[in-house]
Amino acid sequence: MSSDSIDMERRQFLTGTATVLGGVGASVAAIPFVSTFQPSARAKAIGAPVEANIDQIEPGQRVTYKWRGKPVWIVRRTEEQLKALEDSTAVLADPESAKSIQPVFAENSWRSLNREYLVLVGICTHLGCSPSFRPLLSDEIMGSDWQGGFYCPCHGSKFDLSGRVYAGVPAPTNMDVPPYKFLTDTRILIGESEEAGS
Numbered sequence: 001m002s003s004d005s006i007d008m009e010r011r012q013f014l015t016g017t018a019t020v021l022g023g024v025g026a027s028v029a030a031i032p033f034v035s036t037f038q039p040s041a042r043a044k045a046i047g048a049p050v051e052a053n054i055d056q057i058e059p060g061q062r063v064t065y066k067w068r069g070k071p072v073w074i075v076r077r078t079e080e081q082l083k084a085l086e087d088s089t090a091v092l093a094d095p096e097s098a099k100s101i102q103p104v105f106a107e108n109s110w111r112s113l114n115r116e117y118l119v120l121v122g123i124c125t126h127l128g129c130s131p132s133f134r135p136l137l138s139d140e141i142m143g144s145d146w147q148g149g150f151y152c153p154c155h156g157s158k159f160d161l162s163g164r165v166y167a168g169v170p171a172p173t174n175m176d177v178p179p180y181k182f183l184t185d186t187r188i189l190i191g192e193s194e195e196a197g198s
């Protein structure tokens with residue numbers, strides 16, 4: 001065998017070895033890169049749907065759950081409060097909820113699957129304060145024409161008992177309705193709905 005052909009064989013061997021090592025190196029390097037994009041168990045738990053029991057909620061009462069780090073309110077509305085929702089739309093900025101964040105099923109006056117139960121993200125849409133619950137019609141602080149709802153103490157925004165914002169206040173939109181669904185008549189799953197993509 002000539003020295004030229006020995007050199008050629010050696011060069012081909014070295015090229016092949018470098019390719020294989022390069023391939024191994026690439027896959028070793030890829031492992032930590034991919035693993036940084038795997039959600040941790042804690043992150044999964046924070047984003048997971050939350051189950052809520054509603055059988056103990058009295059008419060006119062509100063309970064709070066936490067979902068994705070946010071307060072989610074469930075309010076059981078009385079017949080009187082539901083009627084007020086239809087009667088007082090003149091004071092609202094967006095009574096049809098055309099500009100708000102909500103599932104399609106909430107595109108109605110009561111903004112819910114079951115008109116009796118409101119499920120709402122309890123955060124003001126102005127700068128994120130938590131509004132207080134003022135459920136009474138003719139509240140002594142809110143005035144005789146108050147129809148029940150939520151009042152944000154930070155800058156005075158007002159919302160009705162569907163989370164719809166009053167006209168002329170700082171909050172720009174209605175409060176958000178999260179995705180949710182009924183598992184049974186008395187159990188709600190917050191964070192998942194039957195709608196595509198939720």
Ligand code: FES
Pocket residue numbers: 124125126127128129152153154155156157170171
């Ligand atoms: S944060 Fe609610 S009115 Fe400003």
